[in-house]
Amino acid sequence: MYSERRHRFFFTAHFVKQWLLLLSFVVPASFSFAQQAIITDRSPAYTISANMDELVDKTNALTAEQVVQRKDFVNTQGRIPIYPNDIKNVWFRFSVSNNSGAARLFLNIAFSNLSHVTLYRVDGSKPVLLEEQGNAIPVSNRFAGSPNFVFDLKSPPGTTAQYLLHVNSTHPIIVPARVLTTDGLYADVNLQNIITSLYLGVLAVMFLYNLFLFFATRDNSYIFYVAYIFLLALAQTTFTGYEAKYLWPNNPGLNKYAVVITSILSSAAGLVFSMNFLRTKELAPRVHKWLQLLVLVYLVGLAGCLFSNVSVGYQILNFNGILGVISVLATSFYMARRNFRPAYFYLAAWMFFLITFVILILRNLAVLPYNNFTTYIIYVGSSLEVALLSIALADKINVLRREKEQSQAESLRRLEINQQLVKEQNITLERKVAERTEELQSSNNNLSVALQDLKDTQIQLVEAEKMASLGQLTAGIAHEINNPINFVKSNIKPLELDINDLIEIIDAYDGLHTAPEAEIQGKLAQIDKLKKQIDVSYVRDEIRSLVKGIHEGAERTAEIVKGLRTFSRLDESEVKIVDVHEGIDSTLVILKNAMPANITIKKDFQAHAEIECYPGKLNQVFMNILSNGIQAIKEKTEQGDESITITTRDLGDDKIQISIKDSGMGMTDEVRQKIFDPFFTTKEVGEGTGLGLSIVYKIIQKHEGKIEVVSSRGNGAEFILSLYRKLPPSAFD
Incomplete structure (x- = not known):
């Protein structure tokens, strides 16, 4: 019995077999029946397929009567007949002598993938049909217990008979045939079933295992x-x-x-x-x-x-x-x-x-x-x-x-190295924070409280390794605050002059109360002349403009201080409903001084801005991504009109998408795949810890959101954030 594996390898060895078949065909033809299969008590089985005559019917039209008369049969020469799929009809002839004393002999063909198999006994020169089987015929008439084609040769004891076997098949033809007694057949069938069962049992055990x-x-x-x-x-x-x-x-x-x-x-x-x-x-x-x-x-x-x-x-x-x-x-x-x-x-x-x-x-x-x-x-x-x-x-x-x-051992080794680098960076950052803080304190005493808060925030952030880059930005904050303060200061003197002019007019009107009635018209004329000289309408407009400027300067100062406090506060673990656009704007305020003049911020806010989030953490995300974008633009060798584009839009009713795209250097695929790894950085030692984007990734994960990066070398980078409007319950764990 052939397994499926044997079947498949018969096909894979197709050319080898064809060559071997060709050798067998050049053997001189035999015009008589092949050697008899003699069945005795000592030899209850005979492999008939290894020694019988074969005739390939290429016309697919020969009848048994015609085949009996043919003289061009070829002996199988000890091999089992095997034919490729292009051969559909093959005739075999053989003879059997029953010297065993067994009442019945059987022909067992241990290959069940044949369409039609027909057995004839040759009486004289006349073929007599004994039986037809095949897998194109119902199997109800097959030998019990065997899936093979089994034919009763109807050969009584002491007789010799000649047979014709016709195989017609749409499948490749293989004829491993044996002649057996009843006992031999049952032994063959039982052995076949036992071995097949054991084999399938092995497969079943391997399957379950x-x-x-x-x-x-x-x-x-x-x-x-x-x-x-x-x-x-x-x-x-x-x-x-x-x-x-x-x-x-x-x-x-x-x-x-x-x-x-x-x-x-x-x-x-x-x-x-x-x-x-x-x-x-x-x-x-x-x-x-x-x-x-x-x-x-x-x-x-x-x-x-x-x-x-x-x-x-x-x-x-x-x-x-x-x-x-x-x-x-x-x-x-x-x-x-x-x-x-x-x-x-x-x-x-x-x-x-x-x-x-x-x-x-x-x-x-x-x-x-x-x-x-x-x-x-x-x-x-x-x-x-x-x-x-x-x-x-x-x-x-x-x-x-x-x-x-x-991998864990290697990761631990790298972590130890990175921790050492982080310690060195922390020392450097602490020193820079102290230097910048001292400069700010000497520049404007009015910012002492804000600078102290900022210093405390910087120390906490460095200790937490979350915002190591914030200390590098504080040097420019004093300049940023000085601008609106100087603007307020410059408006005070003109405002004072305008107020004095108005007081002079008011004093002139007060003089009317004590002046004689005959002088009132003259004094009113003097007052009108004074008003024209002072240009009251202009003074009024100028006062409004100066007050408005002072108000804007105060608001700008408050906005900067508020932005600083937003990034230095310790309540960032509190979930709030906030305006995400305000968070982006406040981040841009903090980064304004670090941004070169040739960078234009383009904002396209289309989304409904209010979302539930951790505001401090989300502002930290904006800070790190925008800082990286500014740094990437600065690294370009050829500077032109550069830009950072910030876009928001709604993703259905439950999500918002935020895109931050820069025109910087971009990154290779290798770098892009590693940018969220802790301690990975492309900067020189001392310029970055490699924690910024790792923190960004963890913050977005904490919000159950998604972050994607689209970038290629020389074409800038785009960070796309997808956030839920209402945080899922798992985000509160």
Whole structure:
């Protein structure tokens, strides 16, 4: 009995077999019946297929009567007849002598994938039909307990009879035939069923074992292997005829497609498992694409089999199978040379199977005898293959654990190095914060409280390693606040002069109360002259303008101080409903002094701004991203009209999207993939801790949001934030 694996390799070894068949055809033709199969008590079985005459009917039209008269039969010369899919009709003739004393002899053809098999007994020169079987015929009349084609030769004891066997099949023709007594047949059938049961039992154990490992580890390698084992068992039972016998005995039409479809599916599943097991996507990307193409070819063959012709499926199995086996073995050998541990198991599994397959081929070529060992050794090879691959998958757990331990050790080592760097950076930052704070205190005593708060905030942020860059910005804050204060100061003197002019006019009006009535008109004329001289309308407008300027300067100062307090406060863990646009604007206020004159801020606020969030943390996100954008623009060798574009828009009713895009240097794919890693930085030592974007990522995670980066070298970078308007419950954990 042939397994599905044997079936598939018959196709993959198609060219070798054709060459061997060609050698057999050049042997001189025999015009008499082949050597008799003599059945005795000592020899209750005879492998008739290894020594009978064959005739290929290329016309597909010969009748039994015509075949009996033909003289161009060729002896099989000790080999089992095997034909490719393009040969549809083959006739065989043989003779049997029953010297065993058994009342009945049987012809057992241990290959159930033949469409029509017809047996004739030749009486004189006249063929007499004995029986017709095949997988295109209902199996109800087959020998009980066997999926094979079993014919009663109707050969009484002491008689010799001649027979014609006609095979007509849409499938490849293979005829491993034996003549047996009743006891020999039952022994063959029982052995076949026992070995098949043991083999399927091994597959079932491996199936359940790896399914358990999948549920325990959630590793996709196991589910791929489970699917492969299942499809392998399905193809095996279909190919050996058990499915046709027990599942659809009265629907033989399914047999036309069942074998090739299950063979294609199991072959494709084997390739998919091999790709996953050997990790070709990571370790050999080109080979991975090639194997994906082979899987696609299998699927095309499957479609061709269903909608065109079964031969298409067999051709795909022939050629694609050869390419698949060569490709997978070459890949595993390549992986083994690179010391990829699973590849050793894979090669060992295939070597065991290939050795048993070679034994099978040598048996079919009559180099080795046809016996139970050479017949069923292929099951041993297939079972060892399945078992070794299961062991390899189990070993993968240990490999992954070791890799994880090594990775953790390496991460710990890097963390220690980075911690040392952070300590050094903290010392530098603390020194810079102290220097800048002292400069601010000496510049404006009115900011002493604000500077003290800022200093405390800086110390806390440095200790928490969250906003190490804020200390570098404080040097310009005094200048930023001095601008509105100087503006207020410059408005005070003109305002004082304008008020004095108004007081002078008021005093002139007060003089009317004490002046004689005759002088009132003269004094009113003087007052009018004074008003024209002072230009009261202008003074009134100027006072309003000066007061407005003083008010704006005070508001600007308050806005800057408020922005500083926003980034230095300790209540950032409190959830509030805030205007996200105000948060962006306050961040821009803080960064204004650090922003070169050639950078234009473009704002396109389209979203409904109010969201529930941690305001301090979200402002920290804006600060880090905008600071990085400014730095990226400064790093450009050729400066022009640069810009930072900030866009907001609604994503349905429950989300808001914030985009911050700069025209800076951009980044490579390698850098983009690492920017959120803690301590990763492209800056020189002393210029950055590598914590900024890592903190940004964690803050967005805390909000259950999403952050994406679109960038390429030389084309700037865009950070896209997606946030919920109302925080999910998990964000409060």
